[in-house]
Amino acid sequence: MIKIGFLGPKGTFSHEALEIYIDANRDKEFIPCEYLNMKDILYAVDCGEIDESILPIENSIEGAVNATMDLLISKVQLQIKGELIMNISENLLIKKGSDINNISMVLSHSQPIGQCRDYINTKFSKVAVKHTASTTEAAIEVANSKGDKAAIGSRVAARVYSLDIYESDIQDSDNNQTRFVIISKEDFKRTGKDKSSIAFTTEDKPGSLYRILDIFNLWDINMTRIESRPSKNKFGEYIFFVDILGHRDDEDLSNAITMVKRKCSFFKFLGSYPAFDLNEYNY
Amino acid sequence: MIKIGFLGPKGTFSHEALEIYIDANRDKEFIPCEYLNMKDILYAVDCGEIDESILPIENSIEGAVNATMDLLISKVQLQIKGELIMNISENLLIKKGSDINNISMVLSHSQPIGQCRDYINTKFSKVAVKHTASTTEAAIEVANSKGDKAAIGSRVAARVYSLDIYESDIQDSDNNQTRFVIISKEDFKRTGKDKSSIAFTTEDKPGSLYRILDIFNLWDINMTRIESRPSKNKFGEYIFFVDILGHRDDEDLSNAITMVKRKCSFFKFLGSYPAFDLNEYNY
Numbered sequence: 301m302i303k304i305g306f307l308g309p310k311g312t313f314s315h316e317a318l319e320i321y322i323d324a325n326r327d328k329e330f331i332p333c334e335y336l337n338m339k340d341i342l343y344a345v346d347c348g349e350i351d352e353s354i355l356p357i358e359n360s361i362e363g364a365v366n367a368t369m370d371l372l373i374s375k376v377q378l379q380i381k382g383e384l385i386m387n388i389s390e391n392l393l394i395k396k397g398s399d400i401n402n403i404s405m406v407l408s409h410s411q412p413i414g415q416c417r418d419y420i421n422t423k424f425s426k427v428a429v430k431h432t433a434s435t436t437e438a439a440i441e442v443a444n445s446k447g448d449k450a451a452i453g454s455r456v457a458a459r460v461y462s463l464d465i466y467e468s469d470i471q472d473s474d475n476n477q478t479r480f481v482i483i484s485k486e487d488f489k490r491t492g493k494d495k496s497s498i499a500f501t502t503e504d505k506p507g508s509l510y511r512i513l514d515i516f517n518l519w520d521i522n523m524t525r526i527e528s529r530p531s532k533n534k535f536g537e538y539i540f541f542v543d544i545l546g547h548r549d550d551e552d553l554s555n556a557i558t559m560v561k562r563k564c565s566f567f568k569f570l571g572s573y574p575a576f577d578l579n580e581y582n583y
Numbered sequence: 584m585i586k587i588g589f590l591g592p593k594g595t596f597s598h599e600a601l602e603i604y605i606d607a608n609r610d611k612e613f614i615p616c617e618y619l620n621m622k623d624i625l626y627a628v629d630c631g632e633i634d635e636s637i638l639p640i641e642n643s644i645e646g647a648v649n650a651t652m653d654l655l656i657s658k659v660q661l662q663i664k665g666e667l668i669m670n671i672s673e674n675l676l677i678k679k680g681s682d683i684n685n686i687s688m689v690l691s692h693s694q695p696i697g698q699c700r701d702y703i704n705t706k707f708s709k710v711a712v713k714h715t716a717s718t719t720e721a722a723i724e725v726a727n728s729k730g731d732k733a734a735i736g737s738r739v740a741a742r743v744y745s746l747d748i749y750e751s752d753i754q755d756s757d758n759n760q761t762r763f764v765i766i767s768k769e770d771f772k773r774t775g776k777d778k779s780s781i782a783f784t785t786e787d788k789p790g791s792l793y794r795i796l797d798i799f800n801l802w803d804i805n806m807t808r809i810e811s812r813p814s815k816n817k818f819g820e821y822i823f824f825v826d827i828l829g830h831r832d833d834e835d836l837s838n839a840i841t842m843v844k845r846k847c848s849f850f851k852f853l854g855s856y857p858a859f860d861l862n863e864y865n866y
Contacts, residue, residue: 360818506805510796522789536761537645
């Protein structure tokens with residue numbers, strides 16, 4: 301039994317991602333554990349209270365999830381053991397059996413409201429729009445209503461709060477995807493289609509980032525992502541987060557990493573894991 | 584008279600940054616114009632309603648200000664003509680003449696409360712802490728109180744809402760700085776100590792970012808910052824924001840830019856401007 305943490309409350313997109321992950325790993329048994337903030341989740345893995353956790357790290361519209369990235373380089377000794385890219389599908393949720401013509405208010409968190417702006421303007425132009433602190437709060441308010449309210453939220457929220465999905469995929473753009481990572485004490489064995497994540501601070505000299513990327517170029521290692529976060533020590537000093545193709549057990553990657561480490565004032569290996577393959581997941 | 588926009592309401596750190604900028608340019612006359620969202624400010628410059636605007640772009644703890652970066656690469660034809668790095672100084676603001684021993688509540692936005700956690704725990708351990716939507720809202724509530732409330736906010740907020748600064752620089756860490764940029768229709772003439780900002784998307788090929796940085800390396804151009812934002816078209820496709828030392832009128836930089844453009848599927852020059860020099864500002 302694998303205890304796995306997720307960012308609650310129930311019905312969030314993290315909850316939905318967790319269900320996809322569990323579904324894709326049917327040979328294992330999971331116990332989902334709900335936490336209300338990211339720090340608690342990560343510390344729970346670190347102290348052994350739970351075995352793994354699933355955390356959002358990047359969204360195709362909003363960009364990096366800074367809280368996750370800052371936590372990954374904090375004092376915890378944790379590794380990324382997997383990744384999952386999920387389409388963010390927004391749905392119009394109504395109370396079971398209620399009539400869509402009676403809806404006088406649409407509720408959700410500001411972000412889904414922003415992402416469904418065209419839909420709301422077209423179909424609910426005369427209806428009040430209320431912003432809530434979370435999509436879950438909106439779903440609960442709809443569940444407790446007289447059937448005159450609708451929420452925008454996830455499929456999981458519909459199930460958890462026993463709501464009907466009146467319409468699916470109501471978001472204005474279909475390019476909304478979130479990448480989640482699975483965090484554990486150990487990363488994943490080599491599969492041949494792997495990715496590795498590292499974080500580092502370069503020496504305070506001109507061209508120092510270039511020299512790091514030069515090492516990857518020398519070893520023919522492809523970089524799929526580079527993000528920077530402030531080091532929080534000094535303005536203009538950054539911690540770079542780099543994803544590269546390959547596993548730490550690959551000889552080339554291992555040699556490149558050895559060279560990179562020598563050129564960094566801070567270095568943390570964040571794990572090797574199978575690169576996400578959309579075709580392996582059906583959802 | 585230069586009409587300059589800032590992110591209000593009055594008393595924000597953007598307002599404080601604007602005052603520093605005006606103070607540093609005493610040879611010119613400015614009319615500050617308050618706007619309540621960033622998009623409106625930028626569009627006001629774009630349509631000629633105002634001449635320039637000051638916008639936060641990067642904080643030493645929170646990182647990039649995504650809203651500003653996304654706006655800079657939107658359809659507006661605007662340039663960065665200056666930058667300014669400001670120390671974020673939090674202050675305890677009380678109603679004029681009130682007694683600190685009577686304070687039963689400390690109010691502010693979540694961010695300043697987080698940044699003054701140690702101070703609050705040490706000096707106001709038995710006092711209620713209330714989160715407000717903005718520091719300005721907190722300042723107004725203190726101004727309207729009976730002298731039993733204190734707000735955490737900027738020096739400018741103290742002046743605007745006629746509050747006393749009971750204690751200055753109460754933030755737990757002194758590494759809290761924000762970089763602001765001045766946006767206008769034209770950038771700044773060459774001074775010899777310049778910086779340029781560009782944004783680009785590389786071709787969808789392995790090693791394409793490396794090849795761009797290689798060009799800067801060939802021309803001995805120093806990069807001071809690289810940030811990435813999602814392109815919003817396709818997951819895993821990024822727009823890079825790069826700051827380099829030099830002016831577009833410098834021959835080397837101009838040659839490098841010509842080469843970089845050829846290797847990008849999207850390129851936008853965001854302006855050349857004098858690199859900020861802490862010693863020129865007294866605050």
